[in-house]
Amino acid sequence: LAELVRKHPRRFPAFVASLPMNDPAGLLKEARRAVRDLGAVGVQVFTNVLGRPLTAPETMPLFDLMARLDLPIWLHPARGAETPDYPGEKRSHYEIWWTLGWPYETSVAMAHIVFAGLFDKYPDLKIITHHMGGMIPYFEGRVGPGWDQLGTRTSDVDYTKLLRKLKKRPLEYFKMFYADTALMGAWEATKCGLNFFGPERVLFASDSPFDPEKGSMYPRTTIEIIERLDVSPEERHAIYEGNARRLLKLP
């Protein structure tokens, strides 16, 4: 990827590195190498590491490193048919693992990051969530007044202590994530997500080429939506490229 960017800088202005999350020592070395030696402008990780949360002690140092480097982490959902939707079944049916399971994965990873206190430790940590923040904007009410009552539904762990330790309401931390516009042409959802994160935290993405036209449909419908949004020209420009330039430190 570094070579591609060197050779075709006008077509590929930058790249982000994929990391070996299953190898905690190698992970940090590779992240440093990708950023310092190869010029990566961020990293992408999946929403779980071998079926465990990203905030497990082994992979936690990645967040420290990326906060120090002040470069973003892209969060991509990972789940397959082998994760059943019902405990009584062996596998997920009808590709539910993809349609619904991926946004669920993203949302669960976001919750672990929030409740691990990462945004209190690193208020400027930049994490870009796929599909406009997973389920979080639509369930703003559950995340807001619902999670304000964290602990009232649990008897064997005292979550009220955790709630008191956090400096803000849980909802406020969820607004500290960044989100992309890859909602596959969903107009109302795009407005809902944009309202939740604000135009300075939403970045253009289309999920091309995974559309029925094999690549042309999602960019077209996503651009149509962004053109229709009730935002200022500056905000529209920020969504298309300004936010990316700022986060990735591109000229």
Place this chain on the structure above:
Amino acid sequence: LAELVRKHPRRFPAFVASLPMNDPAGLLKEARRAVRDLGAVGVQVFTNVLGRPLTAPETMPLFDLMARLDLPIWLHPARGAETPDYPGEKRSHYEIWWTLGWPYETSVAMAHIVFAGLFDKYPDLKIITHHMGGMIPYFEGRVGPGWDQLGTRTSDVDYTKLLRKLKKRPLEYFKMFYADTALMGAWEATKCGLNFFGPERVLFASDSPFDPEKGSMYPRTTIEIIERLDVSPEERHAIYEGNARRLLKLP
């Protein structure tokens, strides 16, 4: 409940019955008894039966019965901390099972109902989903063009056959559900859900008393939202009570 309705008809105009889904034979008997003998105007079931989908052969006859009776089925999510969010963990943390797991449960149950072909069999089947249709409206793009490609992500089952057997696009079936307004004060999400299902399929609900004020907050914030919606007076009336009167056959 039947007695309560008889005694206080102005306060409790009707009731719906809870059913023993773990007892397939008793289930049908009890549904018939509740509706015919006791006057129930519908039934409520949970989104899974002992960890299996509602569309398993044992419980499928309930849909036949309710379609014949032409009365609604309320779908309530069911999941607890014992359902882990990561395969590598023993349980769900931070009450994720509630905040995110419940809408996921609702969405998964909706998908099983759609792909079991229930709406082709019973186009007038009335199923009322909690929390404004779970994740479906926000992920209209994944449910739409995403599920139009059902089968392309799976090699061991031929889902393209299933897709051809359905009379409509998957997305169109998801719009045949009804949804309630219990979004705990989420304004943008309410607009998104209303736009998806349409004002003739959205019913007032508040989730009272599970709010931080122990009952007064969610009705108040939900009513504030419905008052602000850009709908006609007739549509607003339908959301508040007209749709319920129609579905429940109340005077």
